Amino acid sequence: MDTMRERFATVTTELLEDDPRLALVLAAISADLFKDAARAHPDRVIDVGIREQLLVGATGGLALTGLRPIAHTFASFLVERPFEQVKLDLGHQGVGAVLVSAAGSYDNAAGGRTHQAPGDVALLDTLDGWTVHVPGHPDEAEALLRHAAADGDRRVYVRLSNHANAEPLPGSPGRFQVVRDGRGAVVLAVGPMLDAVLRATADRDVTVLYASTVRPFDAATVRAAVNRSVRPDLVVVEPYLAGTSAPFAAEALAAFPHRVLALGTRREEFRHYGTWQEHVAGHGLDAPGLRGRIDAFLDA
DSSP, X not given: OOOHHHHHHHHHHHHHHHOTTEEEEEOSTTGGGGXXXXXXXXXXXXXXXXXXXXXXXXXXXXXXXXXXXXXXXXHIIIIITTHHHIIIIXXXXXXXXXXXXXXXXXXXXXXXXXXXXXXHHHHHTTSSSEEEEOOSSHHHHHHHHHHHHTSTTOEEEEEOOSOOOSSOOOOOTTOXXXXXXXXXXXXXXXXXXXXXXXXXXXXXXXXXXXXXXXXXXXXXXXXXXXXXXXXXXXXXXEEEETTTTHXXXXXXXXXXXXXXXXXXXXXXXXXXXXXXXXXXXXXTOSHHHHHHHHHHXXXX
8 A cells, every 4th residue: 555645646746737726845855756747847846945934935925826836845844844934924825725744743753853743733723724634544645635736725734644544434524424333432533543543442332433634623523423422521532742622622512511531642752763653652542552541531
């Protein structure tokens, strides 16, 4: 199976052929995957080098000319480092673009803290008007990329990762899916966390929801699922900073007493290199780690 990043290159190269309004802005990362596209469309495939602020600034400029630009690099260099440009050159200017990241929270574990971005979605939550897609499989990444490229002039963030579920789930962007129907509580799995959540809750009578689009937050589906449960407990499992979606979950359930357990990467820095799989386990986001914390919460 190809990775989400490889699928992104294949799909975007095709879209550049089909849509003359589309442009791609790179900052060295993944440039080798777009050599053919750059030769075919030198005016619409632009590599600014290792200049991430310029990456987003140029993206905003292209949008102002009427193009639909896609900007791509690692998440830490796409959202965190040029956050001022994301805020001003896109948001303040009122233009749309598609930001496509790679490396997730800690995929490039050997790169150290500079290449880790568990706070990217939380940062974007401080801004208005962003759609955020977190696919859990390359097939989902393809569908969401195609949707984002055609999504008018909206500001869209597509968060790609090596961490993936074994199988894709077809669905409508923006709607949470019911994967398992139960009575005891509700567990919301975001993107690549679904497989681990299903294993962690295999012996529990819980409803499992799946989200590959987290912004806008599908409050109606969460509220309906919790209302059907015997007790109003919600567990949110995200592949980035723990608590990122907690305010949205609390707002969705504000009309009645409820409990929310927010699981994700810890705020404390995990000061080891290793592999991304070891980082998943280190943050307690593998099936055994999730099982222990979910059981403790629901049995309390």
